[in-house]
Amino acid sequence: MLQVLATIWALLIGIVFIMLGNGMHFTLIGLRGGIEGFSAGELAIVTSGYFMGFLSGARFAPVLIRRVGHVRVFAALGSFMSAGLIALTLLAEPWAWTILRVILGFCMSGIYVAAESWLNNAATNETRGKVLSAYMIAQTLGIIGAQGLLTLGDAGTAALFIGASILVSISFAPILLSISPAPVVEVAKPMSLKQLFVSSPLGVVGTFLLGGLYATQSGMGAVFGTQIGMSANLISLFIAMLFAGALVLQYPFGWLSDRMDRRKLIFGAAVVGAAACLMGWGYGTDRRALMAAAFLAGGVTTPLYALFLAYTNDFLATEEMPAASGGLVFTFGLGAIAGPLITGWAMQGFGPFAFWLVLAVTFGAVALYALYRMAQRAVTPVAETDSYLGVLPMSSPVAVEAAGAWAAEQAEAEREAEGETVPG
Template identity: 55%
Template sequence: MLGVLRSTWPLLLGMLCLMLGNGLHGSLLGVRGPAAGFAPLTMSLIMSAYFAGFLFASRMVPEMIRRVGHVRVFAALGSFISAALILFPAIPHPVAWIAGRLVLGFCFCGVYVTAESWLNNTATNETRGQTLSAYMIVQMLGIIVAQAMLLIPDVSGFLLFVIPSVLVSISFAPILLSISPTPAFESTKRMTLRELYGISPLGMVGIFLLGSVFAAQFGMAAVYGTEAGMTLKQISIFISAFYVGALFMQYPLGWISDRVDRRGLIMAVAALGAAAAVVAWLASSFWLIVAAAFVIGGCSNPLYSLLIAYTNDFMEAEDMAAASAGLLFINGVGAIAGPLVIGYVMQAFGASGFFALIAGLLAAVAAYALYRMTQRPAPKVEDTGAYAPVMPNSTPIAMEVAQEYFIDHAEDDE
């Protein structure tokens, strides 16, 4: 791991700055929007727009890079991010914020794709797993530290929007000064959703539902905290708990998944997350809600990696890359739908609807996993692939790194 850090620290530092900016702006909007009089349903439209832009960019950005190159795409989209971030307080209107989030989703996906391309280019077959792990840790730490920045005094109302803009601008330096030429994108044969569902119904349904759960955490947690009457400090702790839980639970669950029937583990982890959401739904104690958020984050985020690994267990190595586009698409659709549904539920039934819907989504994953266990036998543990940590907001490049890791291990096993 130290060797990986020595060779990739400029890229990882740049990605950390990007995640700080992204993590801060999302939570900041979740706090400022309700303060400006935006209803939960309006906030859900604003938050959902980010994931719509992200999904659109995951299809468009590779073609943009083929045409004009990594550096130009990275610089252009990064400039749009910096500009969009400081326009939010200047135009406090729902339509402007929806448009801004759509632009940010597109641009953040674009800069992640280009930065991850360079990161992937530095990895070898021997270091790919460690590179993926280091990248995921940086992503998590960026979001966690960003929540503490919510507490910076902001008398003018502009400072907290300027900070993520500056962080994104700073991220360019270590990334652009450390890169080497990156190979052009290669076209990958796509797998239809029908084919993907035929290979792994649980993988496809589970990733769709988890897309909604992750989007709720990333987009609507601050809105929930504001509607529930939490202070800024409490909101910061509450949101951080999701990602601290994910950071702690990712590797233990990954270790277990390589040694048991993954469907049983998926069912148990999803059921535990649903139970924690029910506790948070009924709880009145702030610290009990934080503890439940820790468990929910520790269950829902690793579940994404578990479902990818489980899906790959039923694929030949040459089909894994083709399946990644379908998995990303279905996750993106779920991420767009999640904030919209949660915003409607919160507006109709109050802030507690946030946890009620998360409980329902995770319970649905657990129930479907149990059902699938009755439909076909599990593959032998020695025939299953390796687990690789992947965030639910993965871009095509992060998925490519993960799939190459799976393929390398599959070939080694053969």
């Protein structure tokens, strides 16, 4: 593992700094929006704007990279992102923030595409799994660490926004000064949603619903905390718990995923998520219950994304996986745009604790649909399924495709090894 890290350490350090800045700005939107008197509905539109930009970036960033190269796109998008973070403090209006968030989402998506292309190029078939795992851990640690940095300043001033901008700006130094020659970006054209749904209805519906869950948690969590009167430090802890749960529970879910019917695991995870959200709704005034609810709800959301990817790949030929990965990323993006809008409307109409009710209902829908699909399709033998790799929901198609290829290779190697050990 140390040999693997030695080849990608600069990229990982850069990613941690990027996620520190981006993670700060996500929570700052809710904190500063509350100070400026924005409604839950207005902040929901601002939140969805980011995911609109992110979805667009996932589609168009590879085109830009092919035209002018990794380094130019990476540096340009980084500059725009750094400027956008500071610009949020210059004009505190919902419409201006929405435009800026679309730009920030586009830039972040393009940065992911470029960074993940370099990462994938640095990996071999033997090290790809470890490289991707290290990358996902670096991302999650950056987001969690960002919440700690928020306790060092006041969201009512420009200081924290400037700090986020500085972190993003300096993140590019280790990457651009030490990166190997840039690879050619080849992102497969996404499979149509109709084709994808025919192959795996649960994968499509589940990924769409999960997009709403993830975007609501990461984008509206701080809005919820602000509206119920939580302190800035407590809101930071609340958001950190959402991602800490994902970091802790990823491995157990991965271990179970390769040993049982994935639909049962999806059902179980969704039930746990729904129960956690109902606890947050019913006991949200108790700090310990609130943090436990965040830990469990966030903890099952990220593994569910990887489960849906792995489950969908179980019904595809290896050559179909890249196109399917692009389709699932697009499906997730659509859900991520819709989720905050629905949640914001509910919070504005029924109060801040509707945040938990929307999450609980969405988790419940995932559980019920998984249960329905269990009655419609025979179980795939565990020996015939692809391996699981914990991919974060906000990964670009590059990382998702790489993870899918690695999972298929691992599963094929395991089947060949088992075949060699069979007597006769």
